[in-house]
Amino acid sequence: MTSVSEPSRCEYVMQLITPAACSEDPDELFKKLHPEL
Numbered sequence: 001m002t003s004v005s006e007p008s009r010c011e012y013v014m015q016l017i018t019p020a021a022c023s024e025d026p027d028e029l030f031k032k033l034h035p036e037l
Helices: 025-034
Strands: 003-007 010-015
Touching: none
Parallel strands: none
Antiparallel strands: 003 010
8 A cells, every 4th residue: 555545534545556456458468468469
Protein backbone atom coordinates (compact mmCIF):
# COMPACT_ATOMS: atom_id res chain seq x y z
CA MET A 1 0.00 0.00 0.00
CA THR A 2 1.53 3.29 -1.04
CA SER A 3 -1.00 5.78 0.34
CA VAL A 4 -4.31 6.12 2.15
CA SER A 5 -6.50 9.20 2.43
CA GLU A 6 -9.93 10.07 3.76
CA PRO A 7 -11.41 12.64 1.33
CA SER A 8 -14.76 12.58 3.16
CA ARG A 9 -15.81 11.23 6.50
CA CYS A 10 -15.91 7.41 6.40
CA GLU A 11 -14.78 7.39 2.76
CA TYR A 12 -11.29 6.06 2.10
CA VAL A 13 -9.04 6.08 -0.94
CA MET A 14 -6.17 3.60 -0.98
CA GLN A 15 -3.43 3.30 -3.55
CA LEU A 16 -1.35 0.17 -3.84
CA ILE A 17 1.20 -1.45 -6.09
CA THR A 18 1.00 -5.12 -6.97
CA PRO A 19 2.17 -7.26 -9.88
CA ALA A 20 -1.29 -8.90 -9.81
CA ALA A 21 -2.93 -5.81 -11.34
CA CYS A 22 -1.85 -3.66 -14.22
CA SER A 23 -3.19 -0.63 -16.03
CA GLU A 24 -2.01 -1.76 -19.45
CA ASP A 25 -4.47 -2.92 -22.07
CA PRO A 26 -4.70 -6.72 -21.59
CA ASP A 27 -4.43 -7.39 -25.33
CA GLU A 28 -1.26 -5.29 -25.66
CA LEU A 29 0.25 -6.92 -22.59
CA PHE A 30 -0.48 -10.38 -24.02
CA LYS A 31 1.22 -9.42 -27.31
CA LYS A 32 4.33 -8.29 -25.41
CA LEU A 33 4.47 -11.46 -23.34
CA HIS A 34 3.74 -13.80 -26.26
CA PRO A 35 5.15 -12.26 -29.47
CA GLU A 36 5.25 -15.72 -31.08
CA LEU A 37 1.44 -15.80 -31.29
